[in-house]
Amino acid sequence: MKSTRVFQLTTLALVLVSVVQVGWWLFDQRTFTATSVAATRSAYAEQAAAAQALLDAGTSPPRVTQLLPKIVVAEGRARIAPEVSAALDAAQRSRGLQYAWEGSFFLLALGLCIAVIARALRAEAHVLEEQDSFLALVSHQFKTPLASLQLSLETLALRAPAPEQARVLIERMLADLARMELMVTQILESARLERGRVEFKSEPLQLAGAVARVIAQLEERARQARVSITASIEPQLQVMTDPLALDVVVRNVLENALAALAPVGGGSIALSARALFAEVELSVRDSGVGFAPADGARLFEKFTRLHPGGGGGYYGTGLGLFIVRRLMELAHGRVSAHSEGQGRGACFVLSWPTVADAAGRRP
Amino acid sequence: MNPAAQAAPHVLVVEDDPHLAAGVLENLRAEGYEVSAASDGEQALAWLKGTRCALIVLDVMLPGIDGFGVCRTLREQGNNTPVLFLTARGDPADRVRGLESGGDDYLAKPFHLQEFLLRVRAILRRWDWYHSASATAATAVLSFGGNEVDFRAFRARAWNGEAQELTEKEAMILKVLAEHGGEIVSREDLLEKVWGYDVFPSTRTVDNFILRLRKRFERDPANPRHFLTVWGVGYRFLKDGEP
Numbered sequence: 001m002k003s004t005r006v007f008q009l010t011t012l013a014l015v016l017v018s019v020v021q022v023g024w025w026l027f028d029q030r031t032f033t034a035t036s037v038a039a040t041r042s043a044y045a046e047q048a049a050a051a052q053a054l055l056d057a058g059t060s061p062p063r064v065t066q067l068l069p070k071i072v073v074a075e076g077r078a079r080i081a082p083e084v085s086a087a088l089d090a091a092q093r094s095r096g097l098q099y100a101w102e103g104s105f106f107l108l109a110l111g112l113c114i115a116v117i118a119r120a121l122r123a124e125a126h127v128l129e130e131q132d133s134f135l136a137l138v139s140h141q142f143k144t145p146l147a148s149l150q151l152s153l154e155t156l157a158l159r160a161p162a163p164e165q166a167r168v169l170i171e172r173m174l175a176d177l178a179r180m181e182l183m184v185t186q187i188l189e190s191a192r193l194e195r196g197r198v199e200f201k202s203e204p205l206q207l208a209g210a211v212a213r214v215i216a217q218l219e220e221r222a223r224q225a226r227v228s229i230t231a232s233i234e235p236q237l238q239v240m241t242d243p244l245a246l247d248v249v250v251r252n253v254l255e256n257a258l259a260a261l262a263p264v265g266g267g268s269i270a271l272s273a274r275a276l277f278a279e280v281e282l283s284v285r286d287s288g289v290g291f292a293p294a295d296g297a298r299l300f301e302k303f304t305r306l307h308p309g310g311g312g313g314y315y316g317t318g319l320g321l322f323i324v325r326r327l328m329e330l331a332h333g334r335v336s337a338h339s340e341g342q343g344r345g346a347c348f349v350l351s352w353p354t355v356a357d358a359a360g361r362r363p
Numbered sequence: 364m365n366p367a368a369q370a371a372p373h374v375l376v377v378e379d380d381p382h383l384a385a386g387v388l389e390n391l392r393a394e395g396y397e398v399s400a401a402s403d404g405e406q407a408l409a410w411l412k413g414t415r416c417a418l419i420v421l422d423v424m425l426p427g428i429d430g431f432g433v434c435r436t437l438r439e440q441g442n443n444t445p446v447l448f449l450t451a452r453g454d455p456a457d458r459v460r461g462l463e464s465g466g467d468d469y470l471a472k473p474f475h476l477q478e479f480l481l482r483v484r485a486i487l488r489r490w491d492w493y494h495s496a497s498a499t500a501a502t503a504v505l506s507f508g509g510n511e512v513d514f515r516a517f518r519a520r521a522w523n524g525e526a527q528e529l530t531e532k533e534a535m536i537l538k539v540l541a542e543h544g545g546e547i548v549s550r551e552d553l554l555e556k557v558w559g560y561d562v563f564p565s566t567r568t569v570d571n572f573i574l575r576l577r578k579r580f581e582r583d584p585a586n587p588r589h590f591l592t593v594w595g596v597g598y599r600f601l602k603d604g605e606p
Contacts, residue, residue, distance in 0.1 A: 136452070140424060143451035144380045147473035151386035154476035159393060172382050 005124065012117045019110045026103040033095040037088050044080045047071055051078035141183055141318065145176040152176070186319040189248075190302065193326040200330045201242045204355040207273055207280060208233040210243070214250045215271075218258070226266030227258060233273040239280045239352035241331035249327050249335075252320040253284050253348050260288025260346060267345075279333075280354055285347040290339040299337050300325040328352075372417035372487050373397040377407040377433065378449065379425050383472075387420060387449075387479075394480060404428030408436060416444060417487055423450035423461065431464040438465040443517055443531045445486045449474070465530070468559060485559045492556075493535055496542065505541050507602045508589055510580045514538060519579070527579050532557055536572050540590070540600035549597035573598055 051064045051071040061073035072081045152169045155161070161169065208231070215229050222229050239246070254269065261267045267287035274281055291299070302322045321337075328335045332353050339346040374396045378384035381402075388398045399416070401407035404425045411419075419437075423430035434446050445467040450457065453471025461469045467486050470479060497503045497514035505512040509522030517534050519527040529537070535557045540548055550569045558568075573592075577584040588604035 140451040143472045144383060147449075147451075148380060148382040148386055150473040151383065151390070151476055155386060155390060158476060159390075172385070176382060 005121075008117055008121055008124075012114065012121070015110055015113045015117065019107065019114075022103060022106045022110065026099055029099045030096060033092055033099075037092045041080075041085075041088055044070055044084060048078050048080055054078075138187060142180065145179045145183075149173055149176045183319070186323060190319050190323055190326070193323060193330075200245065202240050202331070203243070204238045204240055205243055205246055206235065207237045207239050207246075207282060208235045210246045211250055211271055211273075211282070214247060214254060218251070218254055222258060222269075225258060225262060227261050227269060228267075229254070229269045229271070231271040233271065233282070234275075237273050237275060237280050238355050239331075239333075240355050241333065241352055242327075245327040245331060249324050249350065250282075252324045253335075253350065256320055256348070257284055257286035257288060257346075260286050260290070263289050264343075275354065276351070278354055279351045282350045282352075283347055284350075285345065287345045290342050290344045290346050291337075292342060293339060296337045296339070300335065324350075371395055371397045373399065373415075374418045374420060374483070375399045375401060375407065375410065375414075375416045376420045377401045377404065377425065377430070378420070378422040379403060380422075383422075390476060390480065391420075391483070394483075396483075404430070404433040407433055411437065411442060411444070417490065418483060419444055419446045420483070421446050421448055421466070423448055423452060423457075431461060434461075434464045434466055438530070441517070441528075445490055445531070447482060447486060467531075482559065489535070489556065489559065493531075493538060496538055505537065505602075508580065508582070508604050512537060521580055522582060529579075532572060533576060533579075536569070537576060537600075540598060541602070544600055544602050547593050547596055547599050551597075553597065569598075 047068050048071050051068050051073070054064050054067070055061065055073065055076065055078055064073055064078065065071060068078075070081055070084045071078050152173045156166060156169055211231050211233055215231060218229070257269045261269070264287070269284065269286045272283050272285075300321050302319060321335075324335055328350060334351045335348065337346060337348050374391050376384055376387050376391070376398060378387060378400070379402050384400055384402070388400055391398045399410065399414070401410055404427050407419070407421070408428070421430045421433060425433070428436070430448055430450070434448075437444065437446070446465065448461045448466045448469045449472060450461070450469070451472045453469075458469045467489075468482050470482060493514075503513065503515045505514065510519060512519040512529070512534070514534055514537075517529045517531065519529055521527055536553060539553055539556050553569045573590055574584075577587050577590050581587045581589060589601055591599045591601060591605060593599055
């Protein structure tokens with residue numbers, strides 16, 4: 001990274017030097033042309049003066065013009081022939097234009113070089129900035145469960161609690177460890193997705209079956225959290241995506257809905273799907289805490305947690321919905337979130353291309 | 364003795380992480396404090412509008428308004444309740460930012476339980492001292508050189524008639540100096556008494572606060588008559604001014 005930057009900065013410096021050089025060359029050529037034309041004009045003026053001297057000495061005008069062909073004699077006066085003077089003017093103009101075109105071309109090419117390098121430098125600075133803020137956020141995300149873990153352990157050591165209180169602390173510590181493990185998995189997953197290092201298959205999948213499998217895995221947790229999950233999806237609806245990605249996307253959206261229901265002590269999650277033109281749309285509606293309508297897009301950014309922890313047993317890492325968005329992009333699909341406001345539930349809408357439309361996209 | 368001081372001090376814990384909040388609350392309760400919890404800045408500010416407490420344990424990275432913002436808002440509202448920041452960001456710049464926003468102490472996550480409890484006790488002890496030192500009519504008001512300082516209201520009227528709002532640190536420094544009127548108080552003693560142990564990186568902070576007090580209360584801050592520097596040691600406060 002460092003050597004690339006040195007190379008880019010050196011190239012930028014060389015290009016800037018070249019710009020100055022081209023500028024100087026243009027100025028120099030223009031001055032040189034003007035000086036040359038002026039010198040030629042002055043030489044002709046001397047010829048005109050010599051011709052005048054010959055005329056004054058009695059040489060006949062035809063003889064004078066024979067000796068000095070660029071001079072004309074009219075009414076006893078010798079002067080530079082008008083076509084010669086015009087040719088000099090034309091030569092000066094044509095040279096000027098030539099240099100202007102050539103110079104502009106060089107300057108344009110150099111300008112493009114500068115723009116490309118500056119863009120690369122800016123992009124690199126942006127990446128570094130993102131990495132820094134990513135690291136800061138990751139460390140923050142880890143320090144909180146770590147602090148909780150340390151606090152629970154030190155409480156156990158300091159207070160020798162009763163067995164039931166010790167059990168609460170141990171469960172809390174296990175949950176903190178699970179949270180950190182989930183975070184590591186999701187951070188690695190999001191890093192892989194960001195670098196595009198994923199093998200993304202695209203095959204027709206039955207949506208109802210995939211959703212039912214995820215619901216079955218979350219059923220016990222939902223029951224404990226007093227959440228009812230219902231799904232109404234036609235069995236013939238198929239989407240084109242990766243089977244693992246479909247599983248992760250549905251699971252993350254459902255886990256997000258569970259987290260949104262924890263602070264209100266449970267509720268319902270309703271899944272429904274429909275075919276729309278070239279898409280299949282899955283809606284996941286929950287009766288949870290909701291969010292301000294303006295926060296809809298922000299939800300899919302990294303480490304956004306609008307209702308962190310929520311007061312229940314589930315902790316968001318702030319990466320789940322970011323992963324959903326990236327996986328939906330890879331499937332040429334879309335995801336959006338809607339809520340009428342805090343306390344009014346939320347609806348997540350996932351759209352995949354239908355099988356026929358996705359086939360049309362293939363090269 | 365102030366009867367409120369005899370009751371268990373009430374601590375408000377503002378932390379968005381339920382596990383950490385639960386751990387902190389349980390430990391504070393076990394130490395005999397009365398506790399309340401808020402999971403974000405807005406909730407904390409709403410709670411503090413109707414209720415008073417002895418200390419706020421405040422997480423920095425909160426959803427919505429962050430901890431620094433909550434602390435600044437409180438100070439702007441004239442609420443001087445001491446604040447102990449808890450944060451995952453523990454670099455010195457952040458630490459100073461926290462204290463500049465009006466915080467009393469700063470603890471980086473993950474922290475040791477004993478250290479946390481020690482700091483809570485230290486902040487409460489400092490405030491307890493301040494309140495009991497300003498409890499009577501005689502100790503609540505300090506008059507010097509035409510200035511009048513009300514320690515309980517954190518307000519003052521300067522020699523030129525100008526009304527002044529004091530920060531809790533300015534008031535505490537003034538209180539320590541006034542209690543030791545005429546004696547030399549070292550910078551370290553001031554730091555210990557007003558901030559506690561290792562909160563600030565240098566004793567220069569004390570110097571800045573003294574400069575602020577001179578600007579507020581000295582007729583000629585460049586040639587102070589009440590807040591005198593004892594070179595290499597600390598400060599001396601003269602109520603009647605240097606002759």
